[in-house]
Amino acid sequence: MMQNDHNPAAAARTVLLMSGIVKDFSGTRALDEVDFDVRRGEVHALIGENGAGKSTLMNVLAGRFSDYRGQIIFDGRPVRITSPRQALKMGIAVIYQELRVLGNLSVAENIMLGDERSHPWTKRLDRTFIRDQALRTIEYLGFDLDPDQSVGQLSTARQCMVEIAGAVRRKVKLLVFDEPTASLGGEDVERLFQVIKDLRAKGLGIVYISHRLGELPRVGDRVTVLRDGRKVGTRRISDCPVSEMSRMMLGHVLSEVFPEKTNRPGKCILKVRGLSRKGRFEDISFDLHEGEVLGIAGLLGSGRSEIARAIFGADRSVGLVEFQGRAMARRTPGRSCRNGIGMVPENRKLQGNIPARSVGENLNISILDRLAGRLGYQSPGRLADHARSMVERMKVQPPRLQTLVRNLSGGNQQKVIVGRWLAANPKVLIFDEPTQGIDIGTKAQIYKLIVKLAEEGRGIILISSELIEVGKLADRILVIRNGRLAKEIKGPLMDRDIEMLFEACVREVEHG
Amino acid sequence: MSKGQKERRAIMSGALSFSRLQRVSVLSLLVILGAYTSYRSPTFLTWGNLVDNLLTNAAALGIMAAGMTFVMIGGGFDLSVASITAVCSVVLVLCMDALSSFGPVVAIPVSVLLTALVGIALGSVNGILIAHIGVNPFVVTLSTMLVFRGIALILTGGGQAKQVADLALRNQFNWIYDARIPLFGRSYQVSMPIVIFVVVLVVGIYLLRFTRFGHYIYAIGGNEEAARLAGVSTRRIKAATYALCGFTCALAAVIFVAYTATAQAESHQGKELDVIASVIVGGTPLGGGSGGLLATLTGLILLQVIQNLLTQLSVGPEYRPVITGLIIVVVVTIDVLARRRSSR
Numbered sequence: 001m002m003q004n005d006h007n008p009a010a011a012a013r014t015v016l017l018m019s020g021i022v023k024d025f026s027g028t029r030a031l032d033e034v035d036f037d038v039r040r041g042e043v044h045a046l047i048g049e050n051g052a053g054k055s056t057l058m059n060v061l062a063g064r065f066s067d068y069r070g071q072i073i074f075d076g077r078p079v080r081i082t083s084p085r086q087a088l089k090m091g092i093a094v095i096y097q098e099l100r101v102l103g104n105l106s107v108a109e110n111i112m113l114g115d116e117r118s119h120p121w122t123k124r125l126d127r128t129f130i131r132d133q134a135l136r137t138i139e140y141l142g143f144d145l146d147p148d149q150s151v152g153q154l155s156t157a158r159q160c161m162v163e164i165a166g167a168v169r170r171k172v173k174l175l176v177f178d179e180p181t182a183s184l185g186g187e188d189v190e191r192l193f194q195v196i197k198d199l200r201a202k203g204l205g206i207v208y209i210s211h212r213l214g215e216l217p218r219v220g221d222r223v224t225v226l227r228d229g230r231k232v233g234t235r236r237i238s239d240c241p242v243s244e245m246s247r248m249m250l251g252h253v254l255s256e257v258f259p260e261k262t263n264r265p266g267k268c269i270l271k272v273r274g275l276s277r278k279g280r281f282e283d284i285s286f287d288l289h290e291g292e293v294l295g296i297a298g299l300l301g302s303g304r305s306e307i308a309r310a311i312f313g314a315d316r317s318v319g320l321v322e323f324q325g326r327a328m329a330r331r332t333p334g335r336s337c338r339n340g341i342g343m344v345p346e347n348r349k350l351q352g353n354i355p356a357r358s359v360g361e362n363l364n365i366s367i368l369d370r371l372a373g374r375l376g377y378q379s380p381g382r383l384a385d386h387a388r389s390m391v392e393r394m395k396v397q398p399p400r401l402q403t404l405v406r407n408l409s410g411g412n413q414q415k416v417i418v419g420r421w422l423a424a425n426p427k428v429l430i431f432d433e434p435t436q437g438i439d440i441g442t443k444a445q446i447y448k449l450i451v452k453l454a455e456e457g458r459g460i461i462l463i464s465s466e467l468i469e470v471g472k473l474a475d476r477i478l479v480i481r482n483g484r485l486a487k488e489i490k491g492p493l494m495d496r497d498i499e500m501l502f503e504a505c506v507r508e509v510e511h512g
Numbered sequence: 513m514s515k516g517q518k519e520r521r522a523i524m525s526g527a528l529s530f531s532r533l534q535r536v537s538v539l540s541l542l543v544i545l546g547a548y549t550s551y552r553s554p555t556f557l558t559w560g561n562l563v564d565n566l567l568t569n570a571a572a573l574g575i576m577a578a579g580m581t582f583v584m585i586g587g588g589f590d591l592s593v594a595s596i597t598a599v600c601s602v603v604l605v606l607c608m609d610a611l612s613s614f615g616p617v618v619a620i621p622v623s624v625l626l627t628a629l630v631g632i633a634l635g636s637v638n639g640i641l642i643a644h645i646g647v648n649p650f651v652v653t654l655s656t657m658l659v660f661r662g663i664a665l666i667l668t669g670g671g672q673a674k675q676v677a678d679l680a681l682r683n684q685f686n687w688i689y690d691a692r693i694p695l696f697g698r699s700y701q702v703s704m705p706i707v708i709f710v711v712v713l714v715v716g717i718y719l720l721r722f723t724r725f726g727h728y729i730y731a732i733g734g735n736e737e738a739a740r741l742a743g744v745s746t747r748r749i750k751a752a753t754y755a756l757c758g759f760t761c762a763l764a765a766v767i768f769v770a771y772t773a774t775a776q777a778e779s780h781q782g783k784e785l786d787v788i789a790s791v792i793v794g795g796t797p798l799g800g801g802s803g804g805l806l807a808t809l810t811g812l813i814l815l816q817v818i819q820n821l822l823t824q825l826s827v828g829p830e831y832r833p834v835i836t837g838l839i840i841v842v843v844v845t846i847d848v849l850a851r852r853r854s855s856r
Contacts, residue, residue, distance in 0.1 A: 312741075314740070314741055332745075333740050333741050333742070333743050333744075334743045334744065334745045336743070337742070337743025338743070343741060345738075345741050350735070350737060350738070351737050351738050351741050352738055352741075353735065353738055354730075354731050354734035354735040354738050354739065354801070355734065355735065356734045356801045356802055357730055357731065357734045357801070357802075361727065361730065361731070364727070365727065365728075365731050365739065365742045365743075365744065366742045366743050368724040368727055368728070369724060372723070372724055375723075376722075376723040376724055376725065377722055377723065378722050378723055378724060378727065379722075380721075380722070420742065424743070
């Protein structure tokens with residue numbers, strides 16, 4: 001199973017060697033004798049389902065825990081990493097999915113944060129120093145960044161570059177990327193991959209965590225798979241096809257993940273004509289039919305999510321939306337919900353759930369008007385019965401109503417949001433990035449559900465950055481480019497046509 | 513981590529949630545302080561002191577805190593409650609005075625009703641500015657705190673104490689404060705303010721726990737955008753919490769006027785801080801999303817008991833703000849530390 005080559009040359013190039021790492025959380029084992037190593041000038045991918053132990057392993061490395069067992073050799077010296085400060089000082093930096101840049105400061109100020117210099121007497125901040133030093137780092141990395149620009153105005157990919165520059169400036173030897181592409185669009189992903197390759201060429205060790213197995217051959221050298229806190233194996237990515245990786249992660253193959261399409265589109269249920277929102281999208285027209293899965297594909301920032309939000313009434317927009325032959329003017333989320341339109345929003349944490357409330361409350365929130373008795377009485381028994389049936393239907397783990405949603409894994413949080421909308425029984429349901437950052441098991445469950453909902457005669461709108469999802473599940477695909485409807489493609493697509501869909505999404509950007 | 517492990521962690525954190533932990537710490541503090549004081553001062557642990565004196569005096573403040581709890585669970589904040597109470601007191605007295613010729617049967621109900629409407633209207637001003645227009649609650653209620661206080665001053669012609677001229681009417685209105693309802697014979701009676709407070713608590717708990725309105729308030733405090741996208745009319749619900757808070761201020765004003773028989777524009781200053789302190793010490797966090805009326809009740813009683821026992825122990829008044837402030841900091845710090853530990 002193990003294919004670690006143990007020749008001396010490789011050992012000399014090793015920047016990090018973790019062996020036999022064990023970490024317990026209050027009596028339960030999150031990491032069980034895990035070995036992991038990274039060489040200089042290597043991108044080592046780390047994959048596994050949610051809860052497999054990837055984050056825990058990286059948190060050990062980043063000094064978040066002081067009570068792990070096992071040995072870590074970093075840069076040739078045995079170390080015990082007990083604080084984030086120490087990890088950073090030694091030369092280990094983690095770029096988290098949620099970036100930690102300060103939007104109100106400039107690029108240079110962000111890069112130099114913590115290393116400012118001021119005049120010895122007047123304590124006046126030496127801005128030239130900050131700018132010069134930052135510029136040197138930017139030039140060293142060959143980044144296309146303006147040191148004086150405010151970080152808040154930058155795209156996510158560029159903000160990520162700012163954070164990388166900050167880490168490189170601290171002379172890191174090992175850089176960990178925790179799902180960096182989860183919030184990036186196609187063009188930005190390419191830019192980030194180029195940056196990672198450049199960093200590798202400069203001799204940094206890089207750990208790359210991702211759920212998108214398809215992108216690994218383009219960026220990684222080796223891959224280590226974790227499952228249930230144990231290491232399954234380490235492979236060269238060039239020798240390990242994606243199907244093999246997913247088999248290692250789960251024990252079954254990726255193509256099994258997409259269900260058979262059994263839905264049949266019927267008559268028109270939602271008619272959109274000339275929908276526009278200033279600066280976001282313009283003149284969008286399409287029909288959605290009963291029993292149809294309509295995919296909307298486009299790069300991040302193309303306006304695809306904004307269109308969905310406008311239909312649902314989350315944002316204001318102009319244009320006609322006709323639902324079951326009735327024009328819906330002055331759309332609000334509340335009205336849409338009562339009429340039978342639902343939306344699983346893009347950002348689970350900020351828009352989807354109420355983290356500090358229980359699973360039961362989160363499941364029931366959209367249908368309390370239906371559950372109310374006399375005097376608006378909400379019978380706790382009836383609420384619990386209803387929530388319990390949804391927990392069972394969505395297979396939420398743990399199947400307890402009192403658990404606070406913030407204590408659930410990402411996949412289970414998403415199940416709660418989807419379950420909430422199933423309960424509301426909408427005729428049109430919009431899924432905006434329904435599988436972002438969730439494990440393959442839950443993904444498969446959501447795919448199956450999408451097809452089943454369509455089979456029941458509902459209209460489904462599916463938006464996703466993972467084009468393979470849109471390609472495999474949608475009956476028709478609308479391609480949005482720069483806020484305009486660029487193309488309509490008939491689905492479902494074969495594997496080889498996914499590349500074509502990607503082309504359709506980016507074309508305008510490249511030429512414009 | 514396996515699913516089983518996650519499950520176990522989730523169950524543990526559910527069993528000892530933060531607010532419950534804070535309530536435990538508040539309650540145990542109460543018991544310890546109570547035990548110490550009753551040892552030092554035999555009059556402390558008597559019905560006359562605890563119920564007749566302490567709880568009756570605290571009832572009006574508690575009613576305001578009940579309204580504030582709704583606002584704060586929804587993630588809001590209201591600095592203007594004392595000013596609203598002042599305006600309501602003045603309106604109540606002026607109105608009763610004007611209607612005194614119609615006799616108490618007309619004057620009292622009409623005046624109380626009008627006062628309630630004024631309270632709701634002033635609360636709605638906050639609610640509309642905060643929920644519908646989207647101005648920060650701190651800024652809005654800081655401004656309305658000044659504006660409403662000014663209105664009270666204007667209504668009293670620059671701050672003179674107003675009194676109902678008709679002595680008979682005044683005495684009849686005092687019944688709202690003075691009436692005692694026997695609970696177990698003559699020695700165990702409860703006062704009208706306590707009765708009103710209990711009714712407010714019961715209705716409030718019903719609203720919060722067993723109605724859609726209450727569920728929505730928790731949802732909004734937990735994540736306003738998520739609640740909106742789940743189809744909740746977040747603006748209307750938020751505005752309603754401020755209106756409700758205004759209403760409870762009007763109720764409190766009725767009790768205050770019944771007690772003092774006068775209304776002063778400059779009365780109740782600083783009460784907004786006592787009210788907010790009770791809610792926070794009880795366990796409803798700034799930012800909302802959790803908490804409740806029983807929590808607020810324990811917070812209120814803790815702060816009142818401390819005041820009471822400082823009196824019993826004859827601690828000088830100059831030390832009292834220090835002690836109260838320290839208690840607030842300690843209780844909230846315990847909560848923060850507990851949160852940090854469990855989020856690890």
